[in-house]
Amino acid sequence: MMDAAVTPAGDDRVLPFAVEALDVRGRVASLGPSIDTIIARHAYPAPVSRVVGEAVVLTALLGSALKLDGRFQLQTRTDGPINMIVVDFDAPGRLRACARFDAARVEAAMAAGETTTGELLGHGHLALTIDQGGTMTRYQGVVALEGQSLEEAAHQYFRQSEQIPTLVRLAVGEAMGGGDHAWRAGGLMVQFLPRSSERMRREDLNPGDAPEGYEPAAGPGEDDAWTEAKFLVATVEDHELLDPTLTREQLLYRLFHERGVRVFEPLPVEESCRCSxxxxxxxxxxxxxxxxxxxxxxxxxxxxxxxxxxxxxxxxxxxxxxxxxxx
CATH class of the missing domain: 3.90.1280.10 (HSP33 redox switch-like)
Structure with a gap:
């Protein structure tokens, strides 16, 4: 465990942290050479590269929670210009990724200015597969993709599969310098994990097919600690997640110093393919x-x-x- 304000910088790592005063835990990722290698190897168009980068950093945030022999896979299958993305995370920190896309449709989307992640993926599904290894049961969660971002899809996954209040931020961009450029990606995930499960309760979702005039009972509302944590995370800007001169520890200190933030041993990640x-x-x-x-x-x-x-x-x-x- 280290002081979040003074630990040196480092790319290609995921940093776990906790804000105990808010009952929040999370991970923040900074990907440099690893994501640049993955993207540059395929020479994808820029919009495709950005979406692949988002998928990779989301996978790093989720997969880094696995045990040493675990495997995590993110896969999309959709009807958009990018019709498939596959990202593999082999614990403790090996990443690989690829995408399939229709070059003509991507070019048309670029000409029309329709290059958000949701527009490029279109409709289909996102599958998140967790394999803890050994005799542990393999688990897969599936989220419908209906034009939303990968951030929004991740929120939906945690609502329906884990039932843990979760907020995810993703950013991908190109760093310029000396005439050269390199892709970078950053991500932040926070989860509300109070000791008392009662504090995690939310109002029930509207059942949709209830009789006319039915009003669901009001729940206890959102916990103040989680409301505060979400507000703080919402202030994070893309450039902060991508800035190579801003350490992840410094970013966390900016966000949570008034409440106190503890960081733990960083988890290194690298681009690595298991083919042979x-x-x-x-x-x-x-x-x-x-x-x-x-x-x-x-x-x-x-x-x-x-x-x-x-x-x-x-x-x-x-x-x-x-x-x-x-x-």
Whole structure:
């Protein structure tokens, strides 16, 4: 545990924190070289890069809560110009991501000025999959995407799946300097976790199909501590989440110094793909001999390119057949 006002800066890390006076816990992320590597490797158009960056930093915030052998995946499938995003987080801090998009539709959206995250994703769903490893049960939460931002989708996920009052802020941008540019991303997540579960109660949602004239009973309303925490987080601006000269500790101190904020050991993250020749062989041997034969190119080899890291594998069909025969 460290003093939030004096700890040195650092990119590519997630910093857990607690504001005990408000019964709030959270994490704040700063991604530099890791997100720049992911985005630059694919040469996505700028609007696509920004949405991918938002998905990656959201995944880092959520996945960093896993145990050492856990895995977290964020995936979107939608009808918008960006029709799919996949982000994998392998604990304790390995990230990889890729996206599929319709280049013509993205270009048209840019020309029309329709480049918000909701406009680019469109309608479909967001799936968040948690695999704690070992004998733990695999869990998946699904949120409908109906033109909202990823921040709003995250809020909806926590309302319906975790029932924990949660607020998420995401920011992605390009840092310029010396004629060069690099992508950066930052994120902040706070959750209201009082010792007494009674303090987390909210008014019930309107049932929608209730008889005409029905009025749901009023609940206790929102807790004052959570109201204050949300107000403070709402003051955070994008440039503060992206500024490489502003440490995450300094940002938290700005927000919560009057209440007292404690920070814990930062969790380093890095761009890292888990593809390998062995994994490619294991995947290929699952195909029938006829299907594998159809994959052979003019050079007599099977060419596979990883969608996440763009690494190309040149596989000898004889090696695949031997692996299949070996079981």
């Amino acid at each position: 020749s062995d994994r490619i062989l294991a995947m290929l041997k699952g195909f029938s001999p006829e299907d594998r034969a159809d994959m052979v190119g003019d050079n007599g080899r099977i060419g596979i390119t990883c969608e996440f890291c763009s690494r190309h594998y040149d596989i000898d069909p004889a090696d695949v057949a031997a692996a299949a025969d070996a079981g």
